[in-house]
Every structure is written in C-alpha cells, then in structure tokens.
Amino acid sequence: MYTPSHYKNENLDEVRDFLKQNSFGILVNQTDGRPWATHIPLELDRDDKGMDILVGHIAKANPQWKSFVENEEVLAIFNGPHSYVSSSWYKQEEVPTWNYIAVHVYGKIQILNEGAVLDSLHKLVDKYEKESTNPVSIHNLSHKTMRQIKGIVGFQINISDIQATYKLSQTRPEDHPKIMGELLKTKNPGSHGIAIRIKQKK
Template sequence: MYIPPHFAETRAEELQRIIRAHPLGTLVTHTRSGLDANHIPFEFDPAQGEHGLLTAHVARANDVWQRCATGTPVMVIFRGADAYISPNWYPSKHEAHRQVPTWNYEVVHAYGNLTVRDDDRFVRGMVARLTRRHEANEPRPWKMGDSSPEFIDSLLRNIVGIEIAVTSMVGKSKLSQNKDARDRHTAADTLDARGQNEMARSMHNAG
C-alpha cells in the first residue's frame, strides 16, 4: 500500500479503533489456486500476542480453511470511514482555484499467520462473543439460548473457526492533512452536515 508520510497511521490505539468500529474484514489469501478474498466479521483482542489476535469463522463449505494450512501467511483489510471530497468545499479554492477532487479514507492492513480451529468449544465461544458484542445495543439482545440446542448445534457444525496471530499492522488515514487547516475543517463541517459524521470527526482530529 502506498503511504505518503503525512497519511501514515502508526498509533496502535487508532489502528485498533478502526478495526473495532469496522470489524468486517477482507481476508486475503494466496495459495496454489491463486489470490482469493473473503469478507468476514472479526473479533480482535489486542492483548493477545505482540500485535493482537483476530478470530472469525467461515462456512464449512468455504474451502479457504482447507486451502490455507495452519501457519499460512495472510492479510486482513479493515476499511474505516471514507468520503468523496469536493474542491468546492475548500475556501482556498474560491480564492486561487488550485484544488481538485479527492477521496478520503481510513484503512488498516493486518498481517499474520492463520490457524484453523475446527473444534466445537472454540467455535461456540467465538460465536457467543460476537453475538454479545453486536447485539449489545438491541432493546432485547438475541442470545444463542433463544433457539433450541439442537438447532444451534446443527448450525455450529457447519462452520469452522480461524485465528490469525497478527505479526504487523499498517495503517493509512487520508484525512486532508496535506491541506490548510481551514480547508480541512471546512470540508469536515460539510461532511458533518451531510451525515458523514465519522469521517468528519476524524478529519477534525487530524493534523
């Protein structure tokens, strides 16, 4: 990934924030069959290992877990907020007419080694944790106990767990840091007024 120095994101807390806020990752693998990508919701534990641990599950019918033996190097892409930026939003454009359109975004590339976890205890615990997290804001959170044990057991038999011990993370936050502060903040205010609050907040905090 091309990262100009002013767009490099190296703060661990920011990389972790992007992953937590946007847990649907793109698992990129390269095997004898070639390149492949799978879109999977991940759970991230930053306390496990030097750079954290990613856990997820895939359908048993998805042969990615068979094509990628334990220890296979992989990459997971987490894309955060993104937004189109019009040059008309920059005050300086109307003075010098030297601005062009661009696209701002936040992204994290997590690199690591995959481990296949095809055991009931791991899969059951991982699904329970994912469910608790994503149901937490519901008025009446769904839980696995809402369904019969036989039904849940049949579903769990059809998925396989994976772990990725993260060895490194690379982040890029393209937030108009290369623009004057008034241009960046005015563009952020425009996004905020249009409901793109997450990108607006990140742009206000950049610099």
C-alpha cells in the same frame, strides 16, 4: 499497503479501537492459485500471551479454509468512512481527491478446535446482541440449532503487522474548516464520518 508518511497512523491504541468499531472485514489469501476474499466479521482479541489476534469463522462450504494450512499468510482488510473531496473547497487551485480510512492486518492463520470456535461465537453474539431489545444468547439455543456449528470453520490470525492509512486532508490544514463544512452539507454518511475524523485530528 502504500501509504504516504503524512497519512500513516501509528497510534496503535487508536487503530485497535478502529478495528473494534469496524470489525466487518475482508479476509484475503491464495486459494487454488488465485486471490480469494471473503467478507466476514473479524474480531480483535488477545491470546493467552496477551498478543493481538483476529478471530473469525467461515462456512465449511467455502473452499478458502482448505488453503489455511499450506498458505498460512493472510491479509485482513478493514474500511472506515470515505468521501470525495472537491478541490473547489480549497483556497488554492488543486486536483480533487478522496479521503478515507483503511487498515490492513497481516498475520498467520490457524484453525481452531470446536471448543474455541464456540467461545468465539459467544463473544461475537454477546457483543452485538447487547444493544438488542430482546437479546439472543447462544446459551439459550437448542442443540438442533447449535448443530450448525458443524458447518463452519473457526480460525484465529496471529498478527504480524498492522498498517493504517488515515487520509484526512492532513496536507491542507488551512482548508479544513471549508472541507468539513462542505462534507457535512451532504447526505452521505461517509462524508459526515470523514468530517468528524478531520475535526478529531485537529
């Protein structure tokens, strides 16, 4: 991913936290000679050696997984808040722009056995059910329901590189108060998210 130096975020702890909070990503690889992308939860975890990995699953009917063995190099894309930024908010004349947060994770993918898939499903469901009024647990689902695990393919991505772009008007610190104020006037949640991020970076 092309990222100008002033927009690179090399704070790995901050990027890890972003991945945990924005775990619905896009898995990209080559399938049948063409780029292929699937939108799925991709959870950041650690393997038994303490190395960062991503864990996820796709439907067995999705042909993407059939390319995992021969094309093990994959890309996972994660998006955060984004917003249009009007140059009318600047003290000096300039073109408008777009602020955003995006993280690209590169690595090698491997298919998991059924036991490891089940473990990953427990973690996934427990993570998102904890805020529910009546949380669901995989432990309480019937054998009939759990037979659906036969219809998915679980995998982990052994991470080789993480690239993070945080474009937050870093080159215009004198305009930050006006930019944040205008972003917060909108009804766009993405604009509000960018305003909060700009404030956090100050």
